[in-house]
Amino acid sequence: xxxxxxxxxxxxxxxxxxxxxxxxxxxxxxxxxxxxxxxxxxxxxxxxxxxxxxxxxxxxxxxxxxxxxxxxxxxxxxxxxxxxxxxxxxxxxxxxxxxxxxxxxxxxxxxxxxxxxxxxxxxxxxxxxxxxxxxxxxxxxxxxxxxxxxxxxxxxxxxxxxxxxxxxxxxxxxxxxxxxxxxxxxxxxxxxxxxxxxxxxxxxxxxxxxxxxxxxxxxxxxxxxxxxxxxxxxxxxxxxxxxxxxxxxxxxxxxxxxxxxxxxxxxxxxxxxxxxxxxxxxxxxxxxxxxxxxxxxxxxxxxxxxxxxxxxxxxxxxxxxxxxxxxxxxxxxxxxxxxxxxxxxxxxxxxxxxxxxxxxxxxxxxxxxxxxxxxxxxxxxxxxxxxxxxxxxxxxxxxxxxxxxxxxxxxxxxxxxxxxxxxxxxxx
Amino acid sequence: xxxxxxxxxxxxxxxxxxxxxxxxxxxxxxxxxxxxxxxxxxxxxxxxxxxxxxxxxxxxxxxxxxxxxxxxxxxxxxxxxxxxxxxxxxxxxxxxxxxxxxxxxxxxxxxxxxxxxxxxxxxxxxxxxxxxxxxxxxxxxxxxxxxxxxxxxxxxxxxxxxxxxxxxxxxxxxxxxxxxxxxxxxxxxxxxxxxxxxxxxxxxxxxxxxxxxxxxxxxxxxxxxxxxxxxxxxxxxxxxxxxxxxxxxxxxxxxxxxxxxxxxxxxxxxxxxxxxxxxxxxxxxxxxxxxxxxxxxxxxxxxxxxxxxxxxxxxxxxxxxxxxxxxxxxxxxxxxxxxxxxxxxxxxxxxxxxxxxxxxxxxxxxxxxxxxxxxxxxxxxxxxxxxxxxxxxxxxxxxxxxxxxxxxxxxxxxxxxxxxxxxxxxxxxxxxxxxxxxxxxxxxxxxxxxxxxxxxxxxxxxxxxxxxxxxxxxxxxxxxxxxxxxxxxxxxxxxxxxxxxxxxxxxxxxxxxxxxxxxxxxxxxxxxxxxxxxxxxxxxxxxxxxxx
Numbered sequence: 001x002x003x004x005x006x007x008x009x010x011x012x013x014x015x016x017x018x019x020x021x022x023x024x025x026x027x028x029x030x031x032x033x034x035x036x037x038x039x040x041x042x043x044x045x046x047x048x049x050x051x052x053x054x055x056x057x058x059x060x061x062x063x064x065x066x067x068x069x070x071x072x073x074x075x076x077x078x079x080x081x082x083x084x085x086x087x088x089x090x091x092x093x094x095x096x097x098x099x100x101x102x103x104x105x106x107x108x109x110x111x112x113x114x115x116x117x118x119x120x121x122x123x124x125x126x127x128x129x130x131x132x133x134x135x136x137x138x139x140x141x142x143x144x145x146x147x148x149x150x151x152x153x154x155x156x157x158x159x160x161x162x163x164x165x166x167x168x169x170x171x172x173x174x175x176x177x178x179x180x181x182x183x184x185x186x187x188x189x190x191x192x193x194x195x196x197x198x199x200x201x202x203x204x205x206x207x208x209x210x211x212x213x214x215x216x217x218x219x220x221x222x223x224x225x226x227x228x229x230x231x232x233x234x235x236x237x238x239x240x241x242x243x244x245x246x247x248x249x250x251x252x253x254x255x256x257x258x259x260x261x262x263x264x265x266x267x268x269x270x271x272x273x274x275x276x277x278x279x280x281x282x283x284x285x286x287x288x289x290x291x292x293x294x295x296x297x298x299x300x301x302x303x304x305x306x307x308x309x310x311x312x313x314x315x316x317x318x319x320x321x322x323x324x325x326x327x328x329x330x331x332x333x334x335x336x337x338x339x340x341x342x343x344x345x346x347x348x349x350x351x352x353x354x355x356x357x358x359x360x361x362x363x364x365x366x367x368x369x370x371x372x373x374x375x376x377x378x379x380x381x382x383x384x385x386x387x388x389x390x391x392x393x394x395x396x397x398x399x400x401x402x403x404x405x406x407x408x409x410x411x412x413x414x415x416x417x418x419x420x421x422x423x424x425x426x427x428x
Numbered sequence: 429x430x431x432x433x434x435x436x437x438x439x440x441x442x443x444x445x446x447x448x449x450x451x452x453x454x455x456x457x458x459x460x461x462x463x464x465x466x467x468x469x470x471x472x473x474x475x476x477x478x479x480x481x482x483x484x485x486x487x488x489x490x491x492x493x494x495x496x497x498x499x500x501x502x503x504x505x506x507x508x509x510x511x512x513x514x515x516x517x518x519x520x521x522x523x524x525x526x527x528x529x530x531x532x533x534x535x536x537x538x539x540x541x542x543x544x545x546x547x548x549x550x551x552x553x554x555x556x557x558x559x560x561x562x563x564x565x566x567x568x569x570x571x572x573x574x575x576x577x578x579x580x581x582x583x584x585x586x587x588x589x590x591x592x593x594x595x596x597x598x599x600x601x602x603x604x605x606x607x608x609x610x611x612x613x614x615x616x617x618x619x620x621x622x623x624x625x626x627x628x629x630x631x632x633x634x635x636x637x638x639x640x641x642x643x644x645x646x647x648x649x650x651x652x653x654x655x656x657x658x659x660x661x662x663x664x665x666x667x668x669x670x671x672x673x674x675x676x677x678x679x680x681x682x683x684x685x686x687x688x689x690x691x692x693x694x695x696x697x698x699x700x701x702x703x704x705x706x707x708x709x710x711x712x713x714x715x716x717x718x719x720x721x722x723x724x725x726x727x728x729x730x731x732x733x734x735x736x737x738x739x740x741x742x743x744x745x746x747x748x749x750x751x752x753x754x755x756x757x758x759x760x761x762x763x764x765x766x767x768x769x770x771x772x773x774x775x776x777x778x779x780x781x782x783x784x785x786x787x788x789x790x791x792x793x794x795x796x797x798x799x800x801x802x803x804x805x806x807x808x809x810x811x812x813x814x815x816x817x818x819x820x821x822x823x824x825x826x827x828x829x830x831x832x833x834x835x836x837x838x839x840x841x842x843x844x845x846x847x848x849x850x851x852x853x854x855x856x857x858x859x860x861x862x863x864x865x866x867x868x869x870x871x872x873x874x875x876x877x878x879x880x881x882x883x884x885x886x887x888x889x890x891x892x893x894x895x896x897x898x899x900x901x902x903x904x905x906x907x908x909x910x911x912x913x914x915x916x917x918x919x920x921x922x923x924x925x926x927x928x929x930x931x932x933x934x935x936x937x938x939x940x941x942x943x944x945x946x947x948x949x950x951x952x953x954x955x956x957x958x959x960x961x962x963x964x965x966x967x968x969x970x971x972x973x974x975x976x
Contacts, residue, residue: 355937360959
């Protein structure tokens with residue numbers, strides 16, 4: 001196979017790299033092994049933590065001061081890169097009704113999390129973004145739908161958490177529904193509920209049940225765990241009109257319905273842009289730049305530039321060998337956790353903090369890159385794959401932890417798009 | 429004034445409280461954390477017959493086997509058979525004279541142990557050749573000189589302690605976990621007459637008077653004795669285990685470590701446990717950390733006998749501190765596993781007793797001896813009945829999984845796990861589902877824990893939070909280590925306890941923190957991926973700690 005640019009990884013970073021390179025006129029091949037971290041993401045696309053009312057750009061610039069954060073590589077280009085990524089996502093993911101920030105001058109949305117906290121994110125899928133908690137009118141009473149099984153129990157925690165953070169201006173209450181009354185319904189998982197709602201007639205029946213429950217509880221707005229899987233924009237509208245009230249969707253925890261939708265929408269965008277998509281395992285080749293392993297087959301890929309957007313540990317882009325050595329799984333490039341090449345599981349505060357939510361350098365492990373996002377080798381020089389330059393993007397880049405407000409899918413989109421542009425330029 | 433105040437909620441403390449309450453004494457049991465929070469919950473979970481005592485004291489083996497039989501009688505649901513294999517390795521496939529001699533001596537040894545097996549319904553041993561060993565366990569190392577089989581039992585030690593405490597309560601004892609001793613009350617002649625208590629969660633203080641005080645605090649025992657000015661000498665030893673993500677074998681496999689110690693690979697519920705180490709411990713029993721060399725030592729032993737160990741994922745490593753009897757000189761592994769009951773009257777603290785040493789498997793007998801000593805001192809108390817009266821759930825045969833599944837519409841896997849943990853009480857737990865449809869759902873799909881089981885533990889088993897629920901129901905002990913269940917369980921906790929959202933989420937974080945502690949020493953590739961997913965769920969998506 002021949003291409004100008006080969007992108008390893010088909011999640012947020014890989015898709016943005018492939019779309020950007022393709023738009024820049026390159027012939028692009030995207031190689032992915034399986035859905036990764038993007039497919040289990042929440043539906044929120046976060047670029048940087050901000051305080052309420054602060055701009056995304058200010059949040060990103062604060063992160064850029066942290067040595068090792070991918071934003072710190074970009075210097076004064078960071079602002080334009082932020083605007084560019086927002087534009088690319090809104091354009092490519094319009095089928096999801098992606099809404100939120102238009103440029104870096106805008107702030108974050110504040111979205112209801114599956115634990116009843118407020119999660120800041122720049123962009124979210126239509127029905128989720130509509131539920132921006134800071135945009136709720138004063139006096140609003142948010143009803144959290146309690147459907148069945150564990151979801152119903154969790155809905156009451158969400159309602160009480162949101163009530164705590166929204167009051168006194170507005171309030172939240174759990175809505176006990178009669179939509180799934182059977183004993184066996186208790187075993188339904190969220191993805192099954194989403195699939196059920198996509199069946200003919202089910203969503204409007206759900207909307208009517210919501211309407212009845214909202215009346216009883218005096219709710220003015222409704223938060224549901226899912227509007228369905230297939231078409232979130234139409235589903236939200238259908239539910240809203242059946243319920244007679246505005247209906248929003250919660251962010252998803254893994255296995256997340258919005259994450260699944262996001263993965264599908266990215267894949268559709270790649271198809272539409274004419275990117276060649278291959279399922280298989282990419283690895284270093286002796287005769288070409290990469291080879292793709294699929295079952296017993298092995299295919300050579302000749303290209304002029306490579307983008308590694310293969311994720312971190314969850315995505316499988318970064319591996320920790322049995323002896324603790326860190327490296328990228330496709331080309332074997334060195335990866336670092338802080339200043340270390342190996343994870344030594346001594347009780348080392350530097351690599352792993354004491355509490356689960358602390359900062360753990362081991363979990364920020366990744367490739368190092370220069371200001372053009374070229375992946376660096378052991379000696380700090382730009383790495384190559386049989387002569388072709390190698391770029392890195394997304395979670396495969398070290399130095400940021402989505403769990404600590406360092407940005408998550410937003411960093412992947414921003415660095416992915418840039419890596420794609422740089423790779424297309426290098427291929428010319 | 430009470431007859432007896434028992435300090436310590438491990439297997440000894442809960443066993444003593446149960447025994448004493450059943451003999452008609454008025455009893456209070458206190459525990460500063462939770463039942464089985466110390467060494468009683470950090471062991472291999474074996475009810476064995478004491479095969480190793482055969483070399484020195486045949487009578488100890490006989491007594492251990494009899495008691496193992498008693499535990500089967502009182503908690504039949506909680507015991508599970510672990511047939512064992514003792515493989516004898518060869519170098520390059522040729523059994524040397526030494527290998528054959530070792531095998532022969534092992535054969536004689538287990539033939540002797542067989543004489544005691546009927547006492548605990550154990551099967552007789554068999555001498556097996558290489559092919560037979562591999563027919564039973566294909567994952568064993570190649571080219572064995574042969575091996576022996578024997579038969580032992582496993583148990584969920586957390587539930588054993590909880591059930592002892594519940595049974596004590598049913599016989600009139602007052603149970604107070606999360607309650608610590610601040611000081612001992614002294615009377616005439618230095619007599620220990622009770623203790624000052626502080627509730628660890630509410631901070632509430634009180635004083636309780638008792639005619640006798642039993643210190644059953646394991647590795648913490650010396651601290652309690654010191655409150656009475658008594659020196660209680662132990663030689664505490666740290667024991668580390670690792671848990672694998674799957675059942676690796678159907679048999680327990682006995683292996684030899686690099687320094688010649690016995691290390692066991694144990695099928696335990698849905699996982700495999702490998703352990704243990706045995707090293708002198710001088711640190712604080714409240715702060716025991718596992719180091720990666722200890723993990724490597726265990727995996728090295730296991731791998732030599734069962735190479736497939738490396739295909740499994742190490743979920744976590746955990747440690748406990750054995751309250752071993754003090755002796756100067758011997759290596760840790762050679763220290764006696766016997767127990768001693770101290771009456772501190774001669775040391776100037778009449779009324780205070782301590783129990784040290786011993787093994788989980790003989791807890792019932794040790795409790796009986798301990799309460800005998802108290803009864804002698806108090807001049808009252810009926811004969812012991814702990815070997816005949818069943819623990820809660822052990823009264824009758826547990827209903828079948830099919831029946832529970834059909835009648836209560838719960839997943840078969842959850843019904844099976846519930847039936848194991850609760851025995852004949854399973855229908856009582858499932859009856860809670862009649863309150864609300866939701867309680868039928870699984871809070872922890874890895875271990876098949878229903879919301880109903882969590883509610884039952886919060887209402888009827890002295891559980892105060894998610895960490896207690898972990899010990900009651902194996903919440904978060906499965907392959908995802910809390911990633912799926914911490915949020916749902918916190919939500920149920922909030923409902924049951926009428927807690928605030930912040931309090932409930934603090935419970936979720938406490939469970940995740942405790943799981944992370946076991947994760948840290950084993951941070952390999954898969955553990956890092958799991959940590960990324962778990963933290964993504966709770967701290968990225970869930971914003972558990974709020975906006976940064």
